[in-house]
Amino acid sequence: MRQSKSQLLAQESAEWHHRGLISAAVSAQLGRRYDRESASYSGLISWLALSAMCLLGFAVLAIIVLSSQSATLGGGILGAAAVALWYRGIRMTSDPLKRHPVTGSALVTVGLAAAYGAMTLLTLPIGDSFNDTRFSVLLTVTAALSMATAYQYHLRWPLLLSLLCLFHGLGAWHEYAGNGDYIANIQDPRTMAVIAALCANFGLWHQHAExxxxxxxxxxxxxxxxxxxxYxxxxxxxxxxxxxxxDHVLRWVLLFSAICVAQIIAGARLKEGKLTGFGIVFLSIDLYTRFFEHFWGRLSLxxxxxxxxxxxxxxxxxFERHAGAATA
Structure with a gap:
């Protein structure tokens, strides 16, 4: 088999697994058959070249903007770059031969992220302070653009960006505090819990409809x-x-514990690993938190x-004993 055809089949099988069309075992078998390891090196080189070009391009744009000292000019230039990246990525993902599907999806996602940056720069002259309301509106607009792109062109990466922007726009944020510490917060966790529950249930319906x-x-x-x-x-x-x-911390503790147990039970009944996994992880976090709150100050380290x-x-x-008895 010609090397070019073998590389094409290796890339196609990797894309099938990326899109969820084949299992990991089938993907690994096809990867060994068509020497995906050697093909991955050429893919890595392509990704490095693409990253270098993007970084150099954005460096040139940054120099121009800093020299002009104009946020409006910077927003216009970044907006043009966002449109160019988005358009090029759509062309690559719409290619009938599917030669660069992952690269195209990445370019589309980068273009949408750049669009958020462009809108941020363009709105800076409106006021001196970049308040939370403007931040949420721009994130929501970016989420809508990303979701529309994802559904129109069947791309998962823009949907990932859309959900990130949407939940951050609704009041979730995090930051690096230095010295290995991270800070996370949710502006209105009660409202966020309701929205997140609706999102998870919609996802379960979506999976069934797929x-x-x-x-x-x-x-x-x-x-x-x-x-x-x-969330x-x-x-x-x-x-x-x-x-x-x-207020009423005990009520929230009981509700949190009950939701975690319900996720584990629902995951077992529906054979949905994500429900079971999240339930086990956060139930463990719940138990550790309660143990830490009540015994950290009373016991030695x-x-x-x-x-x-x-x-x-x-x-x-x-758990292992119970699992062994269940499979016996």
């Missing part, structure tokens, strides 16, 4: 479920913290860690 009339949107529902469960559990976790400033470690070992042994 087996029929929405088969061309395979993988979209998975993103909705992941983001919905993440739902994080919102309830924040509300259950005694230091978060909410060594005894605290010893009890926590022994508890984890005992729970792991019980």
């Amino acid at each position: 087996e029929g009339r929405l088969r061309h949107l395979v993988g979209f529902g998975r993103l909705y479920v992941i983001f919905g469960l993440l 739902l559990d994080c919102s309830l976790w924040f509300l259950s913290l005694a230091s978060y400033g909410e 060594g005894l605290f860690l010893l009890i926590a470690g022994l508890s984890a070992v005992v729970l792991g042994w019980l």
